[in-house]
Amino acid sequence: MQQILEQLGIKAVNSGVCLGVDNWVEDANGKELVSINPSNNQPIASVTQGTAESYDKAVETTREAFKTWRKMPAPKRGEIIRDLGNELRKHKEALGELVTLENGKIRTEGLGEVQEMIDICDFAVGLSRQLYGLTMHSERPEHRMYEQWHPMGAIGIITAFNFPVAVWAWNAAIAAVCGNTMIWKPSPTTPLTAIAVQNICNEIMARHGVDGVFTLVIGENEEVGERMINDDRLPLISFTGSIKVGKHVAKAVAGRLGRSILELGGNNGIIVTEDADLDLATRGILFGAVGTAGQRCTSTRRIIAHKSIVDDLTNRLVKGYQSVKIGDPMDDSTLMGPLVSSRSVDNMMAAIETAKSDGGEVLTGGGKLYNIGANYVEPTIIRMPQQTQLVCDETFAPILYIMEYDTIDEAIDIHNDVPQGLSSAIFTNNLRTSERFLSHAGSDCGIANVNIGTSGAEIGGAFGGEKETGGGRESGSDAWKGYMRRQTNTINYSTELPLAQGVEFDI
Numbered sequence: 001m002q003q004i005l006e007q008l009g010i011k012a013v014n015s016g017v018c019l020g021v022d023n024w025v026e027d028a029n030g031k032e033l034v035s036i037n038p039s040n041n042q043p044i045a046s047v048t049q050g051t052a053e054s055y056d057k058a059v060e061t062t063r064e065a066f067k068t069w070r071k072m073p074a075p076k077r078g079e080i081i082r083d084l085g086n087e088l089r090k091h092k093e094a095l096g097e098l099v100t101l102e103n104g105k106i107r108t109e110g111l112g113e114v115q116e117m118i119d120i121c122d123f124a125v126g127l128s129r130q131l132y133g134l135t136m137h138s139e140r141p142e143h144r145m146y147e148q149w150h151p152m153g154a155i156g157i158i159t160a161f162n163f164p165v166a167v168w169a170w171n172a173a174i175a176a177v178c179g180n181t182m183i184w185k186p187s188p189t190t191p192l193t194a195i196a197v198q199n200i201c202n203e204i205m206a207r208h209g210v211d212g213v214f215t216l217v218i219g220e221n222e223e224v225g226e227r228m229i230n231d232d233r234l235p236l237i238s239f240t241g242s243i244k245v246g247k248h249v250a251k252a253v254a255g256r257l258g259r260s261i262l263e264l265g266g267n268n269g270i271i272v273t274e275d276a277d278l279d280l281a282t283r284g285i286l287f288g289a290v291g292t293a294g295q296r297c298t299s300t301r302r303i304i305a306h307k308s309i310v311d312d313l314t315n316r317l318v319k320g321y322q323s324v325k326i327g328d329p330m331d332d333s334t335l336m337g338p339l340v341s342s343r344s345v346d347n348m349m350a351a352i353e354t355a356k357s358d359g360g361e362v363l364t365g366g367g368k369l370y371n372i373g374a375n376y377v378e379p380t381i382i383r384m385p386q387q388t389q390l391v392c393d394e395t396f397a398p399i400l401y402i403m404e405y406d407t408i409d410e411a412i413d414i415h416n417d418v419p420q421g422l423s424s425a426i427f428t429n430n431l432r433t434s435e436r437f438l439s440h441a442g443s444d445c446g447i448a449n450v451n452i453g454t455s456g457a458e459i460g461g462a463f464g465g466e467k468e469t470g471g472g473r474e475s476g477s478d479a480w481k482g483y484m485r486r487q488t489n490t491i492n493y494s495t496e497l498p499l500a501q502g503v504e505f506d507i
Contacts, residue, residue: 001044001101006195007094010045016218017050020211027054033218034349035192038104038338038375039329047191050219055183058215059233060190062154062181065212070151070179072210077177078128084173084204085121088114093311094197095165097330102190103161104375105292106329117169119459120475124173127480131178132457139501142494147206149484152259155236156228158249161340162295163240164190165197167263170463170474171238175483176213180236183215183451185228189340191218216342223328224232227313232256236483239263240297243394243420243468250470261482262470263463265394266422268445268454269302269415271437273408274309276427280451282316284427286398290324290336290379294398295344297469298423298447298455302391303402304411310404317400318364321379327372338375339397347378348397351390358388360401408433416444422465423447423454444474 005011015024016033037044038412069077088095097109105113133147158170166183175182186194194216201214217224229237229252238261239249246264253260270288272281288300305313329337339345345368352366365380379398384391391401395461405411415424424445426437434450436442446465447457457463462477464470473479499505 004094004097004101005045008091008098009199010098010192010196014045014047014192014195016047016216017054017058018193018216019058020065020200020215021202021206023173025050025054025057027051029170030218032125033188033191034176035102035190037101038340039101041374044101045192046194047218050217050224052223055217055219055227058183058217059154059231061212062183062215063233065210066069066151066154066181069181069210069213072179074128074131074179077179078125079127080204080208080210081121081173081177082125083207084201085118085125087200087204087478088118088121091200092118098193098196099164100329100337102192103164104329104340105295106334106337107332109292113163113166116166116459117336120169120173123459123476124177128177131480131484139492140492140498142492142496144491144493145488147486147488149481149486152235152483153487154181154234155238155483156231156234157182157184158225158228158239158241159184159186160240161187161189162292162297164193167240167474168194168197170459171261172214174475174480178480180483181213181215183217183228183234185217185219185224188218188220192311194218230256232258233478235259236261238472238474246310246470248318259482261472261474263297263472263474264468264470265420266299266420266465266469267301267394267420268298268390268423269304269418270300270424270454271405271411271415271426271428272303272305272313273308273426273428273430273433274306276309277429277451278309278313280425281313282320284425284451284453285317286320287383288455289400290321290398293336293339293377294379294395295340296455298457300454301394301399301401302387302415303400304405304414305402306411307404307406310402314363314381314402317381317402320365321381324379326369326376326378326467336379336398338373339377340375342374344397345360345375345377347395350401351395351397351399352380352382354390355382355384355399358384358390360384365398387414387417394420398457408436412437412442419463419468421445421467422469423449423457425449425452425454427451435450499507
């Protein structure tokens with residue numbers, strides 16, 4: 001562990017505020033935050049958090065940096081992000097392993113998260129030459145109309161524990177090539193990974209002679225988070241987290257007429273039809289439900305299986321679950337690590353008891369694994385007679401509910417009858433059924449897949465969901481527009497001044 005920390009510049013005690021290159025600020029009034037390894041509940045290192053005072057300094061730093069960063073040609077900004085991606089390649093193993101140490105996901109998933117950072121940097125480099133606008137024909141003679149996109153300014157990024165570095169990169173790489181500067185508030189559960197990433201950013205900024213593009217403030221929600229979402233100086237807040245907190249963020253940002261990108265909870269379902277490839281479905285469901293110990297917003301939580309194959313599918317899943325190796329996430333043979341905290345364990349156990357009282361039958365799992373560690377649990381499958389309120393709520397843990405259906409219309413109704421709308425999937429070999437699922441009368445989610453699971457989104461497509469998932473979009477496609485402001489321009493190259501709609505006004 002010590003070698004990993006040293007390689008990434010992590011000390012026993014760290015400053016939680018960085019205003020740019022070689023400018024780590026020790027906040028005299030900041031409280032200590034200890035990062036805990038969920039695998040063994042042992043401390044890794046501590047952080048001195050920022051306060052409102054150091055937060056204000058960070059905002060002013062990013063605002064001042066914006067004045068020069070926005071003037072740099074976008075392809076030049078892209079070159080800097082390319083170097084950021086290359087630097088992440090150098091530190092991929094150490095940073096990925098730090099993710100595993102700090103949030104408990106297995107080592108391959110930690111490395112995969114850093115790979116997502118690298119991929120989005122590559123995407124952003126190409127994007128830096130494609131920040132395009134449209135041209136339109138004017139109704140007035142010798143006039144030209146077009147639209148262009150401008151950066152918004154200093155923006156705020158608030159991330160969650162379960163993807164402590166990748167989600168920041170989804171936002172930061174795109175926002176940066178668009179010409180924005182940013183301030184990052186990471187989850188208090190994973191502060192060390194944020195410090196490590198900031199160290200890498202500082203290296204790149206120093207190499208290119210820029211400063212203040214990336215800043216960091218680790219601080220309490222009441223003092224830093226609330227100030228951030230209510231700050232008129234930040235025209236955009238990108239927030240990843242729970243629906244409950246997301247609603248609060250949306251209200252605060254909208255109240256000041258700011259813009260928000262919200263990536264909130266998911267309650268992701270998979271429909272398995274009577275003609276589905278059950279070998280394929282079993283593998284897709286298993287990874288989607290057990291990966292990251294069920295602590296992904298895209299984790300598979302609900303299976304809606306045709307009554308003719310539900311027993312066969314269930315038996316396959318139960319057998320698969322019983323072969324899942326649970327243990328030290330740094331061990332490459334481990335498939336599931338711990339939950340992030342004892343509170344998460346308690347929430348899972350409470351959900352299981354509620355499911356039982358609702359008529360659910362626990363088919364496998366349902367227990368704690370204290371022999372391994374305090375935060376380890378058994379991945380759980382529960383057969384439910386119907387979709388109860390519990391099933392409609394998201395429990396951030398490895399619980400999989402199985403329900404059955406008779407017709408595809410019934411399956412889609414069950415699938416859509418939850419408040420969330422992030423990711424969805426169907427396993428079928430019927431072209432018409434798959435197209436129905438993807439049509440306007442099918443899945444109501446922002447992501448809809450056929451014959452793959454609900455997790456593992458690629459950065460080339462826009463990531464996000466509908467309904468209580470927040471409606472935000474990050475990463476690929478044209479999600480970059482969320483970080484920019486649109487401007488319509490009209491140029492008159494004639495010697496006349498005709499008015500639109502034929503209006504005449506003579507003086």
